Amino acid sequence: KMKTPYRLLLVFLLVWTAWASEPPEGEDLSFFVPDIPKVETEDVIKLLGQARALYDKASESPATAQAVATALSVAVVTLPPVPLYRALRLAKDIPADAQKYLPAAVDLLAGIRSFAIAPACLDRPGIPHTTAGQFKYLIAANLFDCEAIMPYWTLEVLRLALLLQGDQRVLSAFFHNTSSVHVPPEKGLTHISIYESGSTDNTVLWLQVAEALWTAAGIRSFVVTNGSLTRQTLMDPYNGKFYKQHRIQFLATLRNAALEPLYGAPRGAYDYVYFINDVFFCAADLFRLSHLKADIACGLDFEVWVGEKKGRMPGVTQRFRRSLLSTPATASTAAVAAAAAKAKNSSSATPVWHAAMKRMSEVHLEESARQAAADARTQVAKVKPRYEFYDTWVSRDLGGNPFVKVDPITRDTRTIDGLHRGWPIPVKCCWNGAAVMSAIPLANGLRFRAGLVEDGECDISECSLFCEDYRRLGAKRVAVDPSVRVAYLPWTKEFHGKLPGGVGAKVPWVHLERNSGLTELEKQWSDTQGCMSVQCIPLRRGTEEADIHSFRVIDLAANNYTHMFLEQLKQPPSPPFEPQSCNQIMGPYGATNDGSAFDDLSISLWGKNPIQRVTYTANSTLNSLQVHYGTASAPAHGGSAGDPGSLELQPGEYIISALVHFDDTAVHGMVFGTSKRRSVTIGGQNYTMGILPRGVSKAIATPCPGASAHVGRYKLIAFAGTADKVMRSLTLIWS
Ligand SMILES: *[C@@H]1O[C@H](CO)[C@@H](O)[C@H](O)[C@H]1NC(C)=O
Ligand SMILES: *[C@@H]1O[C@H](CO)[C@@H](O)[C@H](O)[C@H]1NC(C)=O
Ligand SMILES: *[C@@H]1O[C@H](CO)[C@@H](O)[C@H](O)[C@H]1NC(C)=O
Ligand SMILES: *[C@@H]1O[C@H](CO)[C@@H](O)[C@H](O)[C@H]1NC(C)=O
Ligand SMILES: *[C@@H]1O[C@H](CO)[C@@H](O)[C@H](O)[C@H]1NC(C)=O
Ligand SMILES: *[C@@H]1O[C@H](CO)[C@@H](O)[C@H](O)[C@H]1NC(C)=O
Numbered sequence: 001k002m003k004t005p006y007r008l009l010l011v012f013l014l015v016w017t018a019w020a021s022e023p024p025e026g027e028d029l030s031f032f033v034p035d036i037p038k039v040e041t042e043d044v045i046k047l048l049g050q051a052r053a054l055y056d057k058a059s060e061s062p063a064t065a066q067a068v069a070t071a072l073s074v075a076v077v078t079l080p081p082v083p084l085y086r087a088l089r090l091a092k093d094i095p096a097d098a099q100k101y102l103p104a105a106v107d108l109l110a111g112i113r114s115f116a117i118a119p120a121c122l123d124r125p126g127i128p129h130t131t132a133g134q135f136k137y138l139i140a141a142n143l144f145d146c147e148a149i150m151p152y153w154t155l156e157v158l159r160l161a162l163l164l165q166g167d168q169r170v171l172s173a174f175f176h177n178t179s180s181v182h183v184p185p186e187k188g189l190t191h192i193s194i195y196e197s198g199s200t201d202n203t204v205l206w207l208q209v210a211e212a213l214w215t216a217a218g219i220r221s222f223v224v225t226n227g228s229l230t231r232q233t234l235m236d237p238y239n240g241k242f243y244k245q246h247r248i249q250f251l252a253t254l255r256n257a258a259l260e261p262l263y264g265a266p267r268g269a270y271d272y273v274y275f276i277n278d279v280f281f282c283a284a285d286l287f288r289l290s291h292l293k294a295d296i297a298c299g300l301d302f303e304v305w306v307g308e309k310k311g312r313m314p315g316v317t318q319r320f321r322r323s324l325l326s327t328p329a330t331a332s333t334a335a336v337a338a339a340a341a342k343a344k345n346s347s348s349a350t351p352v353w354h355a356a357m358k359r360m361s362e363v364h365l366e367e368s369a370r371q372a373a374a375d376a377r378t379q380v381a382k383v384k385p386r387y388e389f390y391d392t393w394v395s396r397d398l399g400g401n402p403f404v405k406v407d408p409i410t411r412d413t414r415t416i417d418g419l420h421r422g423w424p425i426p427v428k429c430c431w432n433g434a435a436v437m438s439a440i441p442l443a444n445g446l447r448f449r450a451g452l453v454e455d456g457e458c459d460i461s462e463c464s465l466f467c468e469d470y471r472r473l474g475a476k477r478v479a480v481d482p483s484v485r486v487a488y489l490p491w492t493k494e495f496h497g498k499l500p501g502g503v504g505a506k507v508p509w510v511h512l513e514r515n516s517g518l519t520e521l522e523k524q525w526s527d528t529q530g531c532m533s534v535q536c537i538p539l540r541r542g543t544e545e546a547d548i549h550s551f552r553v554i555d556l557a558a559n560n561y562t563h564m565f566l567e568q569l570k571q572p573p574s575p576p577f578e579p580q581s582c583n584q585i586m587g588p589y590g591a592t593n594d595g596s597a598f599d600d601l602s603i604s605l606w607g608k609n610p611i612q613r614v615t616y617t618a619n620s621t622l623n624s625l626q627v628h629y630g631t632a633s634a635p636a637h638g639g640s641a642g643d644p645g646s647l648e649l650q651p652g653e654y655i656i657s658a659l660v661h662f663d664d665t666a667v668h669g670m671v672f673g674t675s676k677r678r679s680v681t682i683g684g685q686n687y688t689m690g691i692l693p694r695g696v697s698k699a700i701a702t703p704c705p706g707a708s709a710h711v712g713r714y715k716l717i718a719f720a721g722t723a724d725k726v727m728r729s730l731t732l733i734w735s
Pocket of ligand 1: 178179
């Protein structure tokens with residue numbers, strides 16, 4: 001028989017083990033991410049100073065611009081994953097005037113990279129380089145609260161821009177033989193356009209570093225920080241209800257803002273647009289996409305999961321997926337200027353080449369050490385990170401059906417084989433975190449847009465509509481290359497191999513060519529030219545979630561919404577909707593389908609009996625309402641729960657304004673303004689301070705709510721509505 005203390009101990013151990021095998025609260029869901037030193041605002045300001053110093057140097061003359069750009073392209077070559085010995089070979093024979101700026105260039109890039117959370121890219125990516133320098137590209141992005149991504153992203157975008165431009169050194173870093181690349185002067189040009197608005201972390205500061213760096217490197221950059229586009233609250237001028245701007249409308253507006261440089265340029269200024277979300281990517285991978293010469297080409301985007309939980313990491317937001325709270329950080333303009341001045345001063349005591357290279361080699365070492373540490377943590381972790389294909393909302397396979405998250409992620413039988421082999425496959429639509437698209441339809445006037453829901457179009461994402469518009473306009477060559485991968489968090493080495501969902505390991509381009517993978521793609525594209533059906537999964541009405549139960553198949557050839565949209569663009573922007581005469585019946589507000597209807601208008605004798613007294617009961621909702629019109633009293637409507645209250649009007653005093661608070665089940669209360677300048681609240685809640693609780697809306701229930709000229713011209717004469725034990729809905733009648 002066991003002695004009691006032992007039994008207790010055993011019980012304790014059992015309980016403890018059970019507890020310990022549960023994932024603890026606040027569990028680390030980013031153990032597979034390399035740790036980086038904490039980035040202070042001063043660190044970024046210092047880098048900004050260095051970047052500005054180079055930028056200023058480059059602005060002095062075309063000759064210094066050339067020299068600084070050359071130095072920066074050599075510096076880009078020294079970044080991981082290109083081994084330093086290979087980089088050094090390329091750095092040897094650079095012109096003497098560029099040599100001068102090399103230390104500062106390498107020092108700046110080393111500084112940025114030392115703060116970068118960097119996923120491992122392949123140093124021999126197995127991609128072609130025949131498009132280098134042959135086309136004009138615009139790299140576009142919308143950024144928002146993504147400071148953790150910025151150091152890596154900034155440098156990788158620069159590397160991509162240089163690859164696309166056909167920069168000999170950056171190409172040579174990845175390819176054995178680049179003597180076949182002939183860059184026609186002025187032909188291959190890459191520009192960058194970024195639109196940022198509303199960030200409260202250090203994204204803006206990082207973008208300032210990026211802009212100075214990219215420009216100094218000779219890449220023309222259009223960077224808008226602190227842009228004025230935020231999701232608006234709009235008022236319906238007819239019933240005074242406030243609502244949030246349609247999310248898709250807002251996102252489309254943001255994307256268009258990033259493409260302003262294209263829209264404002266002459267036709268032919270750009271051949272292709274690279275639209276890149278705030279994702280982790282490898283420049284060489286995205287460069288590969290340009291070789292598909294598709295109208296829209298994408299890779300695959302992955303989320304990282306740890307067991308049943310999404311991997312996460314602070315400072316990564318992805319506005320186009322979800323929004324998170326973040327901690328504000330600001331840098332005064334003066335502080336930036338001071339740091340820039342200081343950097344300029346110290347750069348007169350130029351860092352020497354040897355010291356700069358030493359710094360970069362430390363960055364390589366630290367980065368691989370951090371990577372090794374992350375790998376080691378992954379090795380011992382009970383639950384390993386798992387990759388799951390993300391963008392099932394936008395992606396459509398060749399038959400027009402959504403991608404799924406399990407093998408095979410695209411179900412069309414014509415492409416399953418290709419997917420499993422890792423070959424590029426034709427699809428109807430994709431976005432997947434980053435996409436390359438032909439600039440022609442956009443140059444011809446197409447824009448990102450929301451669905452023409454009023455006209456019967458499906459309420460789907462701006463990217464889905466974009467694919468549909470392209471298809472209607474004849475741009476039907478859309479492809480997903482499974483060898484091109486981006487992710488919302490940094491990845492482990494396994495990311496380049498076989499992935500869940502039936503995604504084959506990355507396939508070298510030569511392998512595709514040898515095995516007619518590209519001929520197959522061309523053939524499937526031409527075989528499916530006439531196929532115009534695609535499945536639509538609309539947003540649930542009034543929500544921001546896709547309603548998978550109300551999917552339907554759309555024939556893109558049936559209704560030409562693209563045409564309708566383009567026609568609408570030609571119309572001069574319609575002035576804000578202004579009712580001809582003011583609507584004097586405002587509402588209903590609340591839930592009109594519940595409760596029984598009442599209407600006090602006849603008791604008020606159409607205003608001859610003015611409102612004198614209003615009594616009510618309310619708890620969190622308005623539960624009953626009884627109005628005394630002159631000598632006549634209307635019946636009490638609603639139930640009796642809650643606290644009673646009343647409003648007494650003085651002789652000759654009228655209600656001349658009203659604000660109604662309500663949700664989709666009941667009316668919560670009202671705030672009246674009277675002709676004697678009194679403000680009176682009806683209901684149990686006082687919403688006059690601060691933000692409305694979730695789900696509660698407000699409406700200005702005074703006629704012509706948007707027009708100040710009408711203020712005070714109307715008086716409230718009666719109420720109508722629906723009620724049971726609570727006030728379900730109210731309509732206000734004015735004269
Ligand atoms: C590099 O490629 C060019 C053109 O394809 C070829 O003529 C040349 O022999 C190659 N050089 C080497 C070293 O392989
Ligand atoms: C951003 O713009 C708003 C107005 O558009 C301005 O009030 C604010 O100070 C700006 N913030 C910064 C950091 O420039
Ligand atoms: C920069 O150097 C000049 C002269 O060398 C000095 O007068 C000035 O105070 C320095 N500025 C800063 C910000 O260090
Ligand atoms: C839709 O309209 C556009 C613009 O008028 C036109 O170019 C296109 O050919 C039409 N597409 C279809 C499928 O009807
Ligand atoms: C308020 O009263 C209504 C009607 O009796 C009742 O259904 C509701 O639960 C009450 N709400 C609160 C918060 O007490
Ligand atoms: C509602 O709150 C505001 C601000 O605190 C206050 O001025 C007002 O008197 C309050 N109204 C009622 C009815 O409590």
